[in-house]
Amino acid sequence: MKYHIITFGCQMNLSDSERMARLLKRAGGKESSLAEADLVLVNMCSVRQSAVDRVLGLREKLKGKKTVLAGCVLDKDKKNFDFFDKILPVKSLGHYLKIIPLYESKFSAVVPIMTGCNNFCSYCVVPYTRGPEKCRESKDILREITSLVKKGYKEIWLLGQNVNSYKSFPQLLTAIDKISGNFWIRFTSSHPKDFSDKLIYAMKTLKKVTPYLNLPVQAGDNSVLKAMNRPYNIGQYKEAILKVRKEIPNITISTDIIVGFPGETKKQFQNSAKFFNEMGYDMAYISEYSKRAGTKASLLKETVSQEEKKKRKIMLNNILIKTAMQRNRKYVGKTVDVLISKKLKDNAYAGKTREYKDIKVSSSKNIIGKFVKAKVISASSFSLRGKLL
Ligand code: SAM
Ligand code: SF4
Ligand code: F3S
Numbered sequence: 001m002k003y004h005i006i007t008f009g010c011q012m013n014l015s016d017s018e019r020m021a022r023l024l025k026r027a028g029g030k031e032s033s034l035a036e037a038d039l040v041l042v043n044m045c046s047v048r049q050s051a052v053d054r055v056l057g058l059r060e061k062l063k064g065k066k067t068v069l070a071g072c073v074l075d076k077d078k079k080n081f082d083f084f085d086k087i088l089p090v091k092s093l094g095h096y097l098k099i100i101p102l103y104e105s106k107f108s109a110v111v112p113i114m115t116g117c118n119n120f121c122s123y124c125v126v127p128y129t130r131g132p133e134k135c136r137e138s139k140d141i142l143r144e145i146t147s148l149v150k151k152g153y154k155e156i157w158l159l160g161q162n163v164n165s166y167k168s169f170p171q172l173l174t175a176i177d178k179i180s181g182n183f184w185i186r187f188t189s190s191h192p193k194d195f196s197d198k199l200i201y202a203m204k205t206l207k208k209v210t211p212y213l214n215l216p217v218q219a220g221d222n223s224v225l226k227a228m229n230r231p232y233n234i235g236q237y238k239e240a241i242l243k244v245r246k247e248i249p250n251i252t253i254s255t256d257i258i259v260g261f262p263g264e265t266k267k268q269f270q271n272s273a274k275f276f277n278e279m280g281y282d283m284a285y286i287s288e289y290s291k292r293a294g295t296k297a298s299l300l301k302e303t304v305s306q307e308e309k310k311k312r313k314i315m316l317n318n319i320l321i322k323t324a325m326q327r328n329r330k331y332v333g334k335t336v337d338v339l340i341s342k343k344l345k346d347n348a349y350a351g352k353t354r355e356y357k358d359i360k361v362s363s364s365k366n367i368i369g370k371f372v373k374a375k376v377i378s379a380s381s382f383s384l385r386g387k388l389l
Contacts, residue, residue: 004037009045018101043071048290072129091131107369108155117161122296149181158187164194170202177206212356216256220275221268254283260309262300328379
């Protein structure tokens with residue numbers, strides 16, 4: 001049996017696909033192109049309508065194949081997916097995280113420490129598609145990472161919708177940091193409500209934990225945050241950012257933010273834009289609000305037009321280009337540690353610095369999957385150029 005997996009959505013889905021690939025292989029399957037496959041497994045995302053539409057758009061391409069739809073499937077969407085032979089929503093899969101993945105990369109691996117979410121932000125489908133938060137046993141996580149490091153993996157991404165609500169996340173980081181070997185630890189996402197001093201201390205002191213933090217703010221206006229059911233205010237959020245920057249000055253900070261939430265006035269958006277500028281992010285995932293059936297926000301009247309959402313997104317993006325440039329400029333002349341991930345044209349290679357900055361270098365030797373040191377010679381908003389040392 002030849003199989004092909006199509007993955008949409010976040011790193012969590014990517015990790016789930018790696019586990020599904022292992023099951024298909026165990027059953028005697030062989031990975032193939034979509035055209036040659038007998039079985040096509042689509043691991044879908046429902047976070048925005050555009051993600052759902054991409055799966056609907058596969059109808060023609062999947063004709064004549066055995067098909068399975070998995071991942072974040074909303075119950076109300078199931079009827080639209082009757083062109084699949086089977087629907088296996090992720091929340092129906094039980095203890096599937098026990099399956100050992102067939103990892104895509106040979107040097108960077110994603111390791112979920114939990115799945116699901118209890119937060120019910122008013123716009124979000126994840127608590128409905130993934131169900132309540134379930135944490136993995138720390139011994140299973142440590143075993144998986146130890147085996148990855150032995151195989152030569154250099155970067156471990158710990159995943160969860162809210163890693164900070166893992167039993168004791170700083171304690172887990174400490175245990176992972178003790179695993180012998182040369183590797184980096186990254187994690188995503190952190191919810192501001194559970195972001196703690198203990199975590200800052202762990203990030204500052206544990207050698208393998210890298211200085212990168214994704215702290216989704218979602219809105220920079222207190223009434224919008226309240227309507228989103230995000231239980232913090234911008235003052236508390238700002239305090240967390242100031243603290244982490246004071247303790248870890250070279251930290252890279254990214255955020256997630258939504259524009260055009262129902263009822264978001266021009267003034268509230270301006271507050272958001274001002275706050276977004278003040279935080280001086282390195283990176284941001286800016287989304288136009290998308291109404292999701294079944295969520296609390298879907299009951300609110302949409303007041304921001306599609307065109308206005310686009311405008312607001314562009315405005316935030318323009319701020320980001322400026323703040324990211326300010327932050328990247330500081331790297332010029334400095335030496336950075338880099339993990340090389342890709343070969344580009346000629347002798348060019350791309351990778352990420354320890355601070356999760358994109359960087360390009362040249363090398364006559366194959367350095368994919370290797371740690372190297374580079375001196376930064378130039379910077380743009382979202383990328384650095386370096387010279388190998
Ligand atoms: N757990 C993370 C957190 O607490 O922010 C986020 C996970 S969510 C799957 C990824 C991002 O998608 C969110 O941070 C949010 O910005 C965006 N998102 C979620 N629902 C959305 C919606 N209905 N419309 C637009 N963007 C949305
Ligand atoms: Fe969605 Fe909020 Fe959970 Fe993040 S914390 S997955 S935004 S409900
Ligand atoms: Fe991820 Fe999309 Fe599910 S963002 S958790 S795959 S709804």
